[in-house]
Amino acid sequence: MKMLHALVPPHALDGVRRAFERHAVLGMTVAEVLGPATDGHRSVHRGAVVVDQMVPCLRIESIVHDEVIERVVDEVAAAVHPEGRLWVVPLELVTRVRTGERGADAV
Numbered sequence: 001m002k003m004l005h006a007l008v009p010p011h012a013l014d015g016v017r018r019a020f021e022r023h024a025v026l027g028m029t030v031a032e033v034l035g036p037a038t039d040g041h042r043s044v045h046r047g048a049v050v051v052d053q054m055v056p057c058l059r060i061e062s063i064v065h066d067e068v069i070e071r072v073v074d075e076v077a078a079a080v081h082p083e084g085r086l087w088v089v090p091l092e093l094v095t096r097v098r099t100g101e102r103g104a105d106a107v
Contacts, residue, residue: 001091001104002069006060006076007035008084015079016060023072026107028062035059035085063094063107 006016013030020028034054043050064072073086080086096106 001066001094001107002064003089003091004060004062004064004069004072004076005087005089006058006080006084007033007086008058008060008080010056010058012080012084013058013060016076019072019075019079020062022075023064023068025062025064025068025072028060031059033057033059063091064088065104065107 008016010032017028019025033056035057037052037055043052069088073088077084077086093102094104094106095102099106
């Protein structure tokens with residue numbers, strides 16, 4: 001199993017959700033965060049143009065089975081193109097605390 005992390009613009013959430021649904025990725029955690037402004041995002045503050053270093057975005061995390069991780073990453077990348085960052089981390093162990101289930105049964 002892998003943990004997929006995605007840092008995406010807020011408007012990309014529906015596309016990410018659809019990509020997860022197509023591959024039976026059942027859950028995700030979504031948090032509103034500030035991420036790096038890669039395109040020199042500009043705003044006006046008190047009449048002065050300011051180049052923002054950080055912009056609002058979403059951090060999405062989900063556990064994905066090894067068999068579909070490549071396809072999920074490709075579809076999420078297509079859904080958020082040209083913005084966003086994705087990274088995948090291997091999981092050693094997943095435990096559902098309430099039931100004691102471990103591994104794939106805990107997802």
